[in-house]
Amino acid sequence: xxxxxxxxxxxxxxxxxxxxxxxxxxxxxxxxxxxxxxxxxxxxxxxxxxxxxxxxxxxxxxxxxxxxxxxxxxxxxxxxxxxxxxxxxxxxxxxxxxxxxxxxxxxxxxxxxxxxxxxxxxxxxxxxxxxxxxxxxxxxxxxxxxxxxxxxxxxxxxxxxxxxxxxxxxxxxxxxxxxxxxxxxxxxxxxxxxxxxxxxxxxxxxxxxxxxxxxxxxxxxxxxxxxxxxxxxxxxxxxxxxxxxxxxxxxxxxxxxxxxxxxxxxxxxxxxxxxxxxxxxxxxxxxxxxxxxxxxxxxxxxxxxxxxxxxxxxxxxxxxx
Amino acid sequence: xxxxxxxxxxxxxxxxxxxxxxxxxxxxxxxxxxxxxxxxxxxxxxxxxxxxxxxxxxxxxxxxxxxxxxxxxxxxxxxxxxxxxxxxxxxxxxxxxxxxxxxxxxxxxxxxxxxxxxxxxxxxxxxxxxxxxxxxxxxxxxxxxxxxxxxxxxxxxxxxxxxxxxxxxxxxxxxxxxxxxxxxxxxxxxxxxxxxxxxxxxxxxxxxxxxxxxxxxxxxxxxxxxxxxxxxxxxxxxxxxxxxxxxxxxxxx
Numbered sequence: 202x203x204x205x206x207x208x209x210x211x212x213x214x215x216x217x218x219x220x221x222x223x224x225x226x227x228x229x230x231x232x233x234x235x236x237x238x239x240x241x242x243x244x245x246x247x248x249x250x251x252x253x254x255x256x257x258x259x260x261x262x263x264x265x266x267x268x269x270x271x272x273x274x275x276x277x278x279x280x281x282x283x284x285x286x287x288x289x290x291x292x293x294x295x296x297x298x299x300x301x302x303x304x305x306x307x308x309x310x311x312x313x314x315x316x317x318x319x320x321x322x323x324x325x326x327x328x329x330x331x332x333x334x335x336x337x338x339x340x341x342x343x344x345x346x347x348x349x350x351x352x353x354x355x356x357x358x359x360x361x362x363x364x365x366x367x368x369x370x371x372x373x374x375x376x377x378x379x380x381x382x383x384x385x386x387x388x389x390x391x392x393x394x395x396x397x398x399x400x401x402x403x404x405x406x407x408x409x410x411x412x413x414x415x416x417x418x419x420x421x422x423x424x425x426x427x428x429x430x431x432x433x434x435x436x437x438x439x440x441x442x443x444x445x446x447x448x449x450x451x452x453x454x455x456x457x458x459x460x461x462x463x464x465x466x467x468x469x470x471x472x473x474x475x476x477x478x479x480x481x482x483x484x485x486x487x488x489x490x491x492x493x494x495x496x497x498x499x500x501x502x503x504x505x506x507x508x509x510x511x512x513x514x515x516x517x518x519x520x521x522x
Numbered sequence: 523x524x525x526x527x528x529x530x531x532x533x534x535x536x537x538x539x540x541x542x543x544x545x546x547x548x549x550x551x552x553x554x555x556x557x558x559x560x561x562x563x564x565x566x567x568x569x570x571x572x573x574x575x576x577x578x579x580x581x582x583x584x585x586x587x588x589x590x591x592x593x594x595x596x597x598x599x600x601x602x603x604x605x606x607x608x609x610x611x612x613x614x615x616x617x618x619x620x621x622x623x624x625x626x627x628x629x630x631x632x633x634x635x636x637x638x639x640x641x642x643x644x645x646x647x648x649x650x651x652x653x654x655x656x657x658x659x660x661x662x663x664x665x666x667x668x669x670x671x672x673x674x675x676x677x678x679x680x681x682x683x684x685x686x687x688x689x690x691x692x693x694x695x696x697x698x699x700x701x702x703x704x705x706x707x708x709x710x711x712x713x714x715x716x717x718x719x720x721x722x723x724x725x726x727x728x729x730x731x732x733x734x735x736x737x738x739x740x741x742x743x744x745x746x747x748x749x750x751x752x753x754x755x756x757x758x759x760x761x762x763x764x765x766x767x768x769x770x771x772x773x774x775x
Contacts, residue, residue: 351607
C-alpha cells in the first residue's frame with residue numbers, strides 16, 4: 202500500500218496546500234523562483250502538512266485557516282533540506298539535482314533563507330503567541346540538532362542516548378510541532394494538543410530510526426541517493442552504534458569514517474551491518490517509539506483522523522524504503 | 523546624550539546581541555558572529571537622540587540586528603566547496619541566529635513585527651540574488667537593491683515604532699558606507715560583495731563615484747539642517763560620514 206492512500210480523503214485539502222506552496226514561493230527574483238520551483242517539483246511525501254491537517258481535525262477544522270500552518274511547516278522542511286545539501290555537499294536528492302549542484306552554494310543559501318522567511322511570514326496569519334513560541338523554538342532546536350550532528354560526526358565514542366537526543370532535535374521535533382500547531386490552530390482542547398504533540402514526537406523518533414536503517418538496507422535506486430551515504434558522511438546511526446565494535450565491522454567502519462573506503466569495502470561494510478543484529482535491535486527501538494505513539498493516539502476520541510494517524514504511524518515505522 | 527554615552531549604548535547592545543546567540547560550537551568553528559557597530563549605531567538613532575525607548579524597542583532592536591548577523595553568516599558561505607566543518611557550521615550559524623530573532627520577538631508577542639520583518643528578509647534575499655541572476659539590471663536598480671539589502675529590516679523596525687523621521691538618514695548612511703567600502707576594496711583588487719559580481723559597476727566606476735558623492739552631500743546637508751537631531755548626535759553622524767570619507771577609504775582600504 203502506498204502512503205498517500207492512507208490520507209486519500211485529504212486529497213482536496215492537500216491540493217490546496219500544494220497550490221499555496223506555489224504561491225508562497227513565488228518571488229520577484231527570477232532566480233529564486235526557478236530554484237524554489239525546482240524544489241517544489243521534486244515533490245516529497247508532504248507528510249508534515251498531513252500531520253498538521255489531521256491534527257487540526259480534532260478541533261474546529263477549516264482548511265482556509267489551517268493552511269497557514271501546513272504551508273510554513275513544509276516550507277521550513279524544504280528550506281532545511283536546501284541548506285542540508287550545502288552542508289552535505291549533496292549532488293542529488295530524490296533523484297534530482299540539488300539547488301547547490303544546479304546553481305551554487307550561495308544560491309542555495311538564498312533559496313533556503315527566502316523559504317524560511319516566507320514560512321515565518323505565512324504563519325503570522327496565526328495570531329497566537331504560543332504557536333510562534335513553539336515554531337521558533339522548533340527552528341532553533343532543529344539547528345542545534347544539526348550542530349550536534351556535525352560535532353558527533355566520525356565520533357565512535359558516543360552513546361545511544363547521544364543518538365536519540367540528536368534525532369529528537371533533527372527530526373522528531375518538527376513532526377511534533379506539526380501535530381501540536383495543527384491542533385493549536387484549530388483550537389483543540391489542551392489535553393488533545395498534548396497527546397498530539399507527544400504522538401508527533403514518538404512518530405518522528407520511530408521514523409528517523411527507520412530512515413537510518415534504510416540508509417543501510419536499501420538500494421541506491423530505492424533511496425534516490427547512494428546507499429550508506431549517511432555513514433560515509435560520518436553520521437553514526439543507531440544500527441551502527443549497536444555493532445560498531447564487532448570484529449567484522451570495526452576495521453571497515455574506521456576506513457569509512459576516515460573517508461578512504463573503496464566501493465568494494467563499502468559494500469562489504471553495508472553487507473556486514475545488514476547481517477548483524479544491529480538492524481534488528483534498531484528496529485526494536487523504533488517499534489518501542491511506535492508503541493508509545495499509538496498509546497498517545499489511543500487517548501483521543503474515535504474519528505477518521507485518528508484512524509489515519511494510526512495508519513500513517515504504522516506505515517512510516519514499517520516501511521521498506 | 524554625549525558621545526561617550528552613545529558609544530556605551532552601542533557597546534551594551536552589541537554585548538546583548540552576542541549573548542543572545544552564544545553557542546560554543548559555532549563560536550569555536552565560525553568565530554564571533556558579525557555585529558556591524560556602524561549598522562547598530564544607525565539602528566539605535568532614536569535612542570541615541572533621546573527618544574522614549576522601552577523594553578519592547580530594545581528587544582526589537584536586538585532582533586533586527588540578529589537578522590543582519592544571520593544574513594552576514596550566510597554571506598560567508600563559499601560559493602563552491604563549503605564542505606569543511608567550519609563552513610558547514612557557517613550554514614547552521616545563519617539559521618540559528620535567524621531562529622533566535624524569531625524566538626525573541628515571539629516571546630515578546632510581536633507577531634505583526636515578525637510578519638513585517640520576515641517579509642523584509644524575503645525581499646533582502648530576492649535582491650541579493652539579483653547579483654547572481656542572468657537577467658540584467660540597471661545601475662540604478664542595483665543601487666536600490668544594495669540600499670534595500672543593507673537597511674530594509676532597520677527601516678521596518680523604525681517605521682513600526684513610528685520613528686519615521688530617522689529612516690532617510692539611516693538608509694542613506696548605510697548605503698553610503700557600503701558603497702565606499704566596496705569601492706575602496708575593489709580599487710585594491712580585493713574581492714567585494716557587490717562590485718565583484720557586477721559588470722555594470724565595474725564598467726561605470728565614474729558613475730559610482732559620482733553616486734557616492736551625491737549621497738554623501740545630501741546626507742551631510744540633511745544632518746546639518748535637521749531640526750530633529752540633537753547636536754551631539756549630528757556631530758556623531760557627521761564624524762562617521764567623514765571617517766568613512768571616500769578619499770580616506772581609497773587611501774586606507
